[in-house]
Amino acid sequence: MTPLGAALLGTGIFAKDIYKTNFKEKENEVDLKAVWSRTIESAQAYVQEFFPRSRPVAGEEALQEIIEDDSIQLVVVVLPVQAALKIVKRCVAAGKAVVQEKPVAATVAEAVEAISAYRRAVADAQTPQRTPLWMFAENYRYEAVFVAASRRVSEIGRVIKLDLIADLPMDERNRYFGSVWRRDVSGCPGGFFMDSSVHFVAALRMLAAAAGLGGAVSACAHARQTKPDLSFPDSVLGFARFANGDVPASISISLAAHQVRWSLSVVGTEGTLEVSRGGWGGTRTGYTLSIKTIRPQEASQPGQTDSAVQVLAYAFSGCQDEFAEFVGLTAELRRGAASAECGGDAAEVAVPNPAARSSPEEGARDLALIEALLASSAAGGQPVQVVQI
Template sequence: MQVEMSLRLLKAGKHVLQEKPAAASISEAETALSHYNSICASIPGQPIWAVAENYRFEPAFVECKKLMEEIGDMMSIQVIVEGSMNSSNPYFSSSWRRNFTGGFILDMGVHFIAGLRMLVGCEIASVSAITSHVDTMLPPPDNISSVFQLENGCSGVFVMVVSTRAPKIFWRVVGLKGTLQLERANKEGSHGYQVSFHGADGQCKSSFYPFSGVTEELKTFIHDISQATLKKGSSYEAETRLSFVEGARDVAVLDAMLESGIRQGALVQVKKF
């Protein structure tokens, strides 16, 4: 009910920060954006519609985006997600996650696509995917293996298993001058990301960044609504990392992968926003 409730609040002139995913499907996102644009056209100051995608605010991703310039031209990308969504996970029993196409693949997956898109700084143009349903305790599908191509021509793989006995999550980008890897990790009881950079000199530099994306996204939203209030009556450009459009683009990639899976691996173009 997020999208419907968000639009009602926006129509009433309220700024909104909703949870991800931005929408349950690409068609819902398109319709929602059309309504939002109509609302903005009729309300001075334009209410802000933000999506709480904390991965775009995690310090590890912010730093890695800067390091991407040092690896040179991208040659290959890997995103491997081996999750731990089982009956002991507090999100496991959420009924709504079982009642829309994609289930946990879409709900969890938007995080990993957001991280991928932020790192490479380029949109995903097309995908080809195979999906399967193995663990009947989970909604279908619970496994996806996809090949994707960026608009700049570079290709990569996105592999996601919803539930495994040995969870592992990482993004790896191989460039002409170096390799960058960002992996979920735990250091001295603190959960976060381990960033490894292998440069042209053969040396490896490694840093650990604790989770703080949720705090940072909330700070940013508060700053945005404060500025929008001060500049009431004139348009204010809110932080794009929080925008509904960015959230919709994450959904578009997974929507295309899920469609390809249904079509037995057919090549699917990702919807542009």
Template sequence: MAGIALLGAGIFAREEHLPAIEAAPTLALKAVYSRSQHSAEALAAASRDPSSVAIYFDSPAVAGKSLDDLLQRADIAAVDVVLPILQQPAVIDKALRAGKHVLSEKPIAGDIDGAKQLIASYEGLGGAAPLWGVAENWRYLESLCYAAEKVREIGGELVTFKLQKYGSMKPDNKYFNTAWRKTPEHQGGFLLDGGVHFVAGLRFLLAAAGQEIKQLVGFSGLLDEKLIPVDTVHAAAITQDRKSGTIVISFGTEFKSGTELEIVTTKGVVSWNPVEVKTVTSQGEEKKEFASSSGVTPEVAAFAEAITAGKISDLQSTQEALKDLEILQRLLESGAGEGAAVQAIGL
């Protein structure tokens, strides 16, 4: 079994990554880290066997308990990094340089330039570098994987596509009340933190149709004043074969909610939401329902398998994560100011 440490003690680390690590048969949780001693202790206490989990923190400063001390442990082969967006790159780089395999939460970095610098630093480590995968759990949703299969199955040429996400953040929402999300220093606020999921999902289904976005143009705005700096973007996008579709992501619509992806080809339509996939062809309509899931458990399991195999899955590649971030950032850039600035896609 590979020893692993969970770095980060926030909501998603505690509720999703901790149980996913414990469910992976080839991973052994050896340690946890958080900036504060209190949050690190709380995370360890939530584990299946707290007595076997070492606690590391940087505040207060205690000899032998820092992140650097954790990274020196020979029995820890990998780390799962689930930290605030702007804190992640430095920790990822430090862990990779310490020879640890890394699974890091999406987005890969706070912006494209930061992501490219981080990737270049990683590639500079050479052939003996540890593995680095970026965790985009939507690529492991059973319903989304099934929808991609249906897109490939019905075939035909792409006609159009749609991403539509509406919802709101209530004042008592646990994610909204995370300090770094409530007063974001990263671009786009919730549009970056949450919106990158929806972009990844759209890209996943478009790839099943043999297409990827090459241009986009849009408008953005702030509908809910507490969700600074922007919470909504409406855009049109075009693929390499000049097939156009629409992208709507909003966290500021109190009375409208729901998430839908749709791929329309010359042979049929595949419509996806997290718990249902509907396929319409000349043969009729088919629906399949799915249990609600985050996708984190199979995502962490795939990382564990990658450690054993010595190769990261394409679904967790840094290039896939960079493409997700690029589209999201271009949406924000296109919508800035008066909006409608055409953005080219393809780093």
């Protein structure tokens, strides 16, 4: 089977750390034809180090050539938020399959406008082969530990509360500390906090939805900055309410911490579930899923319970798993499109709906909760409604 033609837009840290591996693991299915950067030196350095058979290009003219090149079916956008959405919109308008790294946009309003245009383009596409596909890369929704936690959250009964703790040292030890665009709060509202926390609330929303709580409807928070070398805010403490059952979720995030401590716990009437990473004695190289279920004993003593505890280790897998799905989905849709154009069943060609975990709508919902937390902190902690998408 002929590999998909692909282009990588962006050669920064994440492109080096993650997409280098993603493309190499899928080299039989994806032909990386072009690597684009804003400077030719960056594109050349990336190609020379990782993909010497690819073509390094830079600048506006080369970008437009990629967008117009019919041999390039899959475009992977790994660019700062200030530039990414504009390019995604151009690729969508050209009928490309696009993978966009987070965040989906600088603001929810920008995201909603772009998503509306995308859904119209899907509906108005003249041929299946020209139907655009916009896939949003939020690897937390693909991490095996969160997938497993979502499947098992029903074991702990009716949910009482959720607690998210994310303490991270954003300092000289972190490769992203030197990022300039994350400090540009005019183009990236919330700066480091927004860019990091869309991950964390994606996991929170994922488990809440799996527990039947629906979407987040309101949030309140207080924010502060203790590290002058970070953008405001570096720490946020608040909570969110969800649509079904008025269940609260506490949210505690700090980029000014001195160690990694990540925890997402769900307390239920029949047990507790927790996904953790780091902390005192914990591992930073993967996740731990701990589940304690409590069952009433069939004994004579009233009120006694019997508990069972499981502790399971999970390696990081989200970036690889999501890219595998993106490649498979693009290939499936384009093969179906080719079949339809040759007289096959056009109904087989379908773009994932707004509820799919790869949809840009899901990315916008993550951003909407972050915006509500920031808006509440600016209003002195008053509750703020989360924009519904």
